[in-house]
Amino acid sequence: MASLRRKPSPRLLALLVGLVLLAASTAAQTPTQPRVHWLDPYRETAARLIKTATADDFAWRRLAELTDTHGNRLSGSENLTRAIAWAADTMRKDGLENVRLEPVMVPKWVRGRESAEIVDPPRHPLAILGLGGSVATPPNGVEGDVLVVNSFDELRSRGAEAKGKIVLFNAPFTTYSDTVTYRTGSARAAAQYGAVASLVRAVGPIGLRTPHTGSVNYGQSGPQIPAASISVEDADRIARLLARGQRVRVRLFMEGRFEPDAESANVVGEIRGRERPEEIVLIGGHLDSWDVGTGASDDGVGCIVTWEAARLMTSLGIRPRRTVRVVLFTNEENGLRGANVYAERHAAHASNHVFALESDSGVFEPASLGFTGSPAARNMVREIGTLLAPLGLSEIVSGGGGADVGPIAQAGNAPTMAYLGNPGRYFAIHHTPADTVERIAAEEVSKAAAAIAVMTYVIAEMPERLPR
Numbered sequence: 453m454a455s456l457r458r459k460p461s462p463r464l465l466a467l468l469v470g471l472v473l474l475a476a477s478t479a480a481q482t483p484t485q486p487r488v489h490w491l492d493p494y495r496e497t498a499a500r501l502i503k504t505a506t507a508d509d510f511a512w513r514r515l516a517e518l519t520d521t522h523g524n525r526l527s528g529s530e531n532l533t534r535a536i537a538w539a540a541d542t543m544r545k546d547g548l549e550n551v552r553l554e555p556v557m558v559p560k561w562v563r564g565r566e567s568a569e570i571v572d573p574p575r576h577p578l579a580i581l582g583l584g585g586s587v588a589t590p591p592n593g594v595e596g597d598v599l600v601v602n603s604f605d606e607l608r609s610r611g612a613e614a615k616g617k618i619v620l621f622n623a624p625f626t627t628y629s630d631t632v633t634y635r636t637g638s639a640r641a642a643a644q645y646g647a648v649a650s651l652v653r654a655v656g657p658i659g660l661r662t663p664h665t666g667s668v669n670y671g672q673s674g675p676q677i678p679a680a681s682i683s684v685e686d687a688d689r690i691a692r693l694l695a696r697g698q699r700v701r702v703r704l705f706m707e708g709r710f711e712p713d714a715e716s717a718n719v720v721g722e723i724r725g726r727e728r729p730e731e732i733v734l735i736g737g738h739l740d741s742w743d744v745g746t747g748a749s750d751d752g753v754g755c756i757v758t759w760e761a762a763r764l765m766t767s768l769g770i771r772p773r774r775t776v777r778v779v780l781f782t783n784e785e786n787g788l789r790g791a792n793v794y795a796e797r798h799a800a801h802a803s804n805h806v807f808a809l810e811s812d813s814g815v816f817e818p819a820s821l822g823f824t825g826s827p828a829a830r831n832m833v834r835e836i837g838t839l840l841a842p843l844g845l846s847e848i849v850s851g852g853g854g855a856d857v858g859p860i861a862q863a864g865n866a867p868t869m870a871y872l873g874n875p876g877r878y879f880a881i882h883h884t885p886a887d888t889v890e891r892i893a894a895e896e897v898s899k900a901a902a903a904i905a906v907m908t909y910v911i912a913e914m915p916e917r918l919p920r
């Protein structure tokens with residue numbers, strides 16, 4: 453997942469777009485791969501799954517129903533509880549088997565009201581989102597001069613200036629895994645130097661003045677200060693003012709708080725295996741989301757496309773040798789309790805998990821399938837991937853799994869796969885009010901469901917389990 457560093461020039465962007473288009477057209481012209489004979493018994497069913505999935509926009513409409521009816525779904529919210537009940541009910545109507553809720557206690561963080569403004573110079577409301585798990589400000593807010601730093605190193609060297617100030621971490625977005633360290637770690641770092649609050653430049657490419665929320669991590673000890681994300685545009689403005697030698701004062705008001713843990717659940721539905729029901733091919737995403745937007749991309753769509761893979765098989769009367777299990781996990785965003793409770797509850801059967809696939813990286817073109825496992829398993833999965841040529845997804849890249857399937861896959865040493873959407877489009881709306889179903893194309897949802905259905909079907913059906 454390469455991504456652009458700094459600000460590319462328009463000419464460079466145009467060149468890159470050209471190269472991508474060229475690569476795409478070349479890929480489309482690539483002659484079909486040599487025929488893999490062991491796959492012959494699965495070709496007809498795979499073709500039927502692809503044809504059925506891509507015949508209409510059923511999956512997208514289901515995603516719209518989920519997000520329109522239940523909205524965003526933060527752990528502990530009534531929205532999430534209702535979405536869980538709806539999903540289980542709808543899975544039963546689909547004809548999935550053993551549909552059940554596996555209870556999980558989840559943390560409940562409530563945002564409350566929040567606002568921030570530059571009070572001088574001149575008064576200017578900031579586009580902010582408190583970070584999940586943040587503490588509140590005092591009831592009248594907190595006011596301070598701003599210190600801008602571009603990195604943790606810069607904070608260390610200017611630590612003496614941070615006391616009593618609001619520290620703004622203004623690191624430009626490179627890759628999510630690199631830049632997110634500022635969202636998770638900035639409040640803890642700033643507090644060590646006596647800062648009164650921490651602001652972080654939104655972790656995403658430049659958007660439409662959209663702050664991005666997500667968890668803050670205060671660590672085990674030390675003072676906890678309020679932490680919020682501000683839009684790229686506001687962060688840049690503050691940085692420019694300070695660079696001109698001007699003093700910038702900001703007032704921040706936040707009410708974030710934890711309430712007692714709440715009851716929640718993982719939603720589980722299956723197609724029981726006809727010969728080896730104890731062997732499990734696990735697919736899923738997470739049903740919880742942040743409390744802004746409607747959690748369509750993160751990760752309503754991941755739930756829908758994996759669930760849809762099982763629904764397609766059921767609707768076509770396909771019952772593979774092994775059990776196909778769909779799990780819509782709870783609390784991925786701010787606790788991972790759903791993933792951990794699943795791994796604990798099924799610990800005795802961890803080694804029966806023969807494969808685990810997660811969709812939690814968006815469903816955006818161009819997409820790919822990522823895999824982690826032994827070379828023997830990778831070879832087989834690559835060959836199965838040739839069945840996805842009609843979807844343009846035949847190449848399997850490295851890097852499978854996900855936060856939710858991780859604990860059980862690790863315990864059972866199971867090979868893992870991830871459905872990987874275009875990261876540029878995914879991170880543009882990630883954890884923002886702009887994460888809505890409008891951003892996601894119906895054909896892409898159908899295509900993802902088809903690819904996951906074919907991969908899942910073959911792995912659940914083939915005579916020997918996928919090698920570890």
Ligand SMILES: [Zn+2]
Pocket residue numbers: 738750751784812
């Ligand atoms: Zn997610």
